[in-house]
Amino acid sequence: MAPDLDSLARRLAVPHYDDALPAHDAFHAERVRDLSLRLAADWDRSVDRGVLAAAAWLHDIGRPLERTGEIDDHGEWAAVEASDLLASEGVAADRVDAVVHCLRSHSIRSNSPDPETPAAKLLFDADKLDAAGAVGVVRLACIVGERSGRAGEKYAAIDSGPVPGTTDAGGTDDARTPDLTLLREWARERLDALYTPPGRRRGESRWAFMQDFFDRFEAETAAPDS
Structure with a gap:
């Protein structure tokens, strides 16, 4: 058997x-x-x-x-x-x-290699969808933390803007690529790569949630009116 x-x-x-x-x-x-x-x-x-x-x-x-x-x-x-x-x-x-x-x-x-069988395409899609939606926000934040640690930083800063007092490679004050932008890019890259119709349908729903989350995050972390 x-x-x-x-x-x-x-x-x-x-x-x-x-x-x-x-x-x-x-x-x-x-x-x-x-x-x-x-x-x-x-x-x-x-x-x-x-x-x-x-x-x-x-x-x-x-x-x-x-x-x-x-x-x-x-x-x-x-x-x-x-x-x-x-x-x-x-x-x-x-x-x-x-x-x-x-x-x-x-x-x-x-x-x-590209997935060639239905099973391989479904696994690929399910794995990428777990980096989107509500679960995806948490997982991607964890991944940023893991990678920031390997890069020598004490912790990952999840924010919507620059770190005050920092300088980018071009000498501009208060400039960096915020980790929130990184989350957007990682999620979008994965959703754009989906292979199956049911995977893409779920991807659209999860991306809509993430867009709402990112908008809310930016509103909550916005600088006060001067």
Whole structure:
């Protein structure tokens, strides 16, 4: 009897997230799994939902190692690791290959291959949608904090304007690219890359929420009238 890929992949994947930071932890993997299956239900394409669920659980298992510099590409590492794990559990070779393609193509990086199968496109879209909407605002703020820490700063400043007293490379006082702008750019880049009709529909809804949030944020942080 063929193993249940969804539950099997969850069991294999979750321990890899023990050292993950909040933006790419097991909760993120579970949200991507749930959303990818919802997208599949809204699309008129045939999809192996076991492959899709397994890929969602496994897609970021390499993130903790990538964060600490032990590997360079979490998608490629996950593909190799998942291939070995699933094969050792008796998963059929064609389904292992299908999961591996999803993992190799889920990233938005320029060197990642394009997703070619329905499952790979759905995983890509669900992963990117988790960087949009209400959840996306929180996740992207977490990512800014992670990257700011690596850049040597004590914390990430999420604001709508310049930091007083700072100077940009051109010598202009009080100038920088605010992290709020960075959140907008990261979310928009991901939503513009979506592949599936149900993914794009959800992306439009999530972007509308983010626009409202950004407008409210800017209103709350606006300088007082002089």
